[in-house]
Amino acid sequence: xxxxxxxxxxxxxxxxxxxxxxxxxxxxxxxxxxxxxxxxxxxxxxxxxxxxxxxxxxxxxxxxxxxxxxxxxxxxxxxxxxxxxxxxxxxxxxxxxxxxxxxxxxxxxxxxxxxxxxxxxxxxxxxxxxxxxxxxxxxxxxxxxxxxxxxxxxxxxxxxxxxxxxxxxxxxxxxxxxxxxxxxxxxxxxxxxxxxxxxxxxxxxxxxxxxxxxxxxxxxxxxxxxxxxxxxxxxxxxxxxxxxxxxxxxxxxxxxxxxxxxxxxxxxxxxxxxxxxxxxxxxxxxxxxxxxxxxxxxxxxxxxxxxxxxxxxxxxxxxxxxxxxxxxxxxxxxxxxxxxxxxxxxxxxxxxxxxxxxxxxxxxxxxxxxxxxxxxxxxxxxxxxxxxxxxxxxxxxxxxxxxxxxxxxxxxxxxxxxxxxxxxxxxxxxxxxxxxxxxxxxxxxxxxxxxxxxxxxxxxxxxxxx
Ligand code: B12
Ligand code: SF4
Numbered sequence: 001x002x003x004x005x006x007x008x009x010x011x012x013x014x015x016x017x018x019x020x021x022x023x024x025x026x027x028x029x030x031x032x033x034x035x036x037x038x039x040x041x042x043x044x045x046x047x048x049x050x051x052x053x054x055x056x057x058x059x060x061x062x063x064x065x066x067x068x069x070x071x072x073x074x075x076x077x078x079x080x081x082x083x084x085x086x087x088x089x090x091x092x093x094x095x096x097x098x099x100x101x102x103x104x105x106x107x108x109x110x111x112x113x114x115x116x117x118x119x120x121x122x123x124x125x126x127x128x129x130x131x132x133x134x135x136x137x138x139x140x141x142x143x144x145x146x147x148x149x150x151x152x153x154x155x156x157x158x159x160x161x162x163x164x165x166x167x168x169x170x171x172x173x174x175x176x177x178x179x180x181x182x183x184x185x186x187x188x189x190x191x192x193x194x195x196x197x198x199x200x201x202x203x204x205x206x207x208x209x210x211x212x213x214x215x216x217x218x219x220x221x222x223x224x225x226x227x228x229x230x231x232x233x234x235x236x237x238x239x240x241x242x243x244x245x246x247x248x249x250x251x252x253x254x255x256x257x258x259x260x261x262x263x264x265x266x267x268x269x270x271x272x273x274x275x276x277x278x279x280x281x282x283x284x285x286x287x288x289x290x291x292x293x294x295x296x297x298x299x300x301x302x303x304x305x306x307x308x309x310x311x312x313x314x315x316x317x318x319x320x321x322x323x324x325x326x327x328x329x330x331x332x333x334x335x336x337x338x339x340x341x342x343x344x345x346x347x348x349x350x351x352x353x354x355x356x357x358x359x360x361x362x363x364x365x366x367x368x369x370x371x372x373x374x375x376x377x378x379x380x381x382x383x384x385x386x387x388x389x390x391x392x393x394x395x396x397x398x399x400x401x402x403x404x405x406x407x408x409x410x411x412x413x414x415x416x417x418x419x420x421x422x423x424x425x426x427x428x429x430x431x432x433x434x435x436x437x438x439x440x441x442x443x444x445x446x447x448x449x450x451x452x453x454x455x456x457x458x459x460x461x462x463x464x465x466x
Contacts, residue, residue: 001063003068003069004063004066005043005071006068007047007070007071007072007098008076009076010049013052023183023186024183024247025197026071028071028098029071035125035126045178047179050179056083057086060086060090061086066093067092067128069095070083070096072100074099074376074399075401076100077396077398080096081111085112093132098215099214109149111396114132118147118160118161119145119217122164123145128143140158144159163221168223172231183195184241193273194243195241195244196241198232198244199247200222204218206317208302208314208317209315210376211376225261229265232265232272246276249277250279250282251276251278252276252279255284255287262290274296275298277299277301277302278326280326281322283301288329298335299337301323305341305348306360307320307355310352320359323359324359327363337365338365339369341360341369342372343370344409345381357420370418372414388406388407389404389406405466409464411465417457423446427443
């Protein structure tokens with residue numbers, strides 16, 4: 001074996017994810033594997049999702065060491081550092097890639113990574129595997145898109161790697177090397193429908209300040225519609241899923257592409273329920289029609305805030321009204337809507353929180369998810385708040401989600417904001433339709449939760465995060 005690819009996501013170590021139980025396979029390393037195998041490399045994958053650190057460590061200690069490549073995102077940092085330390089002890093040469101390590105090159109090099117890879121890994125690994133096997137530091141300095149320690153221990157970075165121009169020339173992800181059926185079955189057991197994932201494009205050209213663009217930059221490259229349909233058709237035949245998730249950043253970014261894709265699906269008489277993510281400004285009547293016709297049952301829309309001031313501060317590039325009409329449009333086509341919302345962005349005041357509550361009540365999506373905003377290193381948002389960023393845990397034990405922002409309201413404050421939002425929306429829902437309270441007891445409960453949340457917001461108003 002010339003390379004073992006893995007990732008640090010262990011479902012059974014994550015109590016929150018164990019409740020959610022919606023695992024998806026790590027497409028990035030599956031793409032790396034298929035590319036490298038097509039080039040003649042002997043590559044294997046250790047999929048950690050349903051496994052345990054101990055099982056991976058056993059493999060690392062017992063297999064003849066070669067090159068270990070690890071996908072890392074901001075949540076998997078501690079697990080990846082554990083893997084690096086065992087791998088180094090066992091004599092592996094180690095490479096880390098994915099969205100996280102580029103922002104923490106020194107830290108990863110210090111804790112066991114021999115090389116950090118920036119951006120897409122396919123072309124870089126093709127050169128890196130032989131260099132790590134046969135060459136020394138000199139060989140590394142000729143490879144674009146990496147960082148490593150030079151002769152005197154200094155961090156050496158090479159020029160950026162050119163991205164793959166033609167995604168259609170790339171093989172599909174190597175799903176057959178891992179147990180996809182187990183993913184599908186896990187979905188089916190916990191949600192009644194087995195799901196598969198695929199991507200139709202790479203990268204997003206928008207500039208939302210808090211969003212990580214480490215891997216694909218601001219490019220957007222799409223695959224040909226018919227070739228995506230080939231992959232989906234194969235997935236349907238091979239794994240017989242009940243639904244699919246199109247894991248693109250903005251699936252509906254290109255209406256012309258979507259129409260061609262829909263026409264090809266229709267021509268082959270293919271249809272599968274699916275969910276995807278989009279932006280309010282990339283949805284219009286024609287796009288909503290295509291989505292409905294294709295079987296889209298839920299669309300996730302980044303709404304983030306009901307305050308235009310905050311949306312503008314985020315450089316989100318959409319208006320509150322656009323979100324409201326996009327949600328209404330999708331609903332009118334029978335597509336469920338999910339909204340992402342963020343508390344605590346720079347500049348958010350009580351009136352912006354109220355605006356978000358009014359917005360969600362008015363928009364009434366089927367489901368909404370909230371987070372307290374966190375600055376991901378490498379993003380403009382992080383740079384903006386950097387002087388106020390404080391760590392709540394040692395770097396190696398946490399993630400960028402643990403950053404505190406000095407002077408911002410406390411987590412307790414945002415818990416009350418969340419309680420207020422949820423109770424207000426539930427109350428508004430219970431009174432909608434027939435114009436009176438559907439359940440007077442429920443309504444009374446909600447009213448008291450609203451009062452409790454408002455009192456909580458007042459009492460926590462001067463509590464700050466750090
Ligand atoms: C699908 C997805 C998910 C899914 C499923 C994850 C999965 N198993 O696939 C779900 C919904 C579960 C999810 C959850 C989260 N996600 Co997510 N997710 C994505 C998304 C939209 C697509 C991932 C994908 O398939 N990409 C396509 C493949 C081809 O790209 P790739 O994985 O990056 O791989 C390439 C390179 O990174 C590189 N590479 C990858 N691995 C390796 C390894 C080596 C050795 C090398 C050399 C190179 C290399 O080469 C690959 C091929 O070119 C990305 C955004 C994006 N467009 O990538 C966000 C993204 C990865 N997620 C992100 C975040 C923040 C999260 C959450 C923390 C969100 C939250 N608040 O809960 C959680 C964390 C979950 C966890 N416990 O790990 C961030 C990560 C930021 C960061 N710095 O780490 C991203 C980048 C979104 C963003 N733009 O901010 N996510
Ligand atoms: S949040 Fe979505 S639309 Fe904005 S830059 Fe990131 S991927 Fe693109």
